[in-house]
Amino acid sequence: MTLSIRLLNLFLFISILKGVFPDINGNMVTVAFERACKRAGVRDFRFHDLRHTFASYLTMGGGNIRTVQTLLGHKDLRMTMRYSHLSPEHLREAVLILDKGLSKSVYTEVAQVENTGSSQL
DSSP: OOHHHHHHHHHHHHHHHHHHOTTOOHHHHHHHHHHHHHHHTOOSOOTTHHHHHHHHHHHHTTOOHHHHHHHHTOSSHHHHHHHOOOOHHHHHHHHHHHHHHSOHHHHHHHHHHHHHSOOOO
């Protein structure tokens, strides 16, 4: 199971818990998460960080930003954009897609401009 699927399962599990066990509150989840991190030797990591990780992995995996917004429960798309961090590798891959889309003639034109210092573009 991939990390993004596990994170989605975690969020769904917590949502279900809140419905099945209405007495569970955010503090209880936070304390349990902190204990689990301590046992696992994970430092400087908060439960809330999982929301950022979830949004980032879903976005980089091709998830629609509006879907991410709905899953996170954000009313404003700008908040979702703050949660969806794109890795440098993901950005490089996006540039490669653009690079592949350019025709060879564009490269030839650019090379001519660089070699002659003039442009006919």
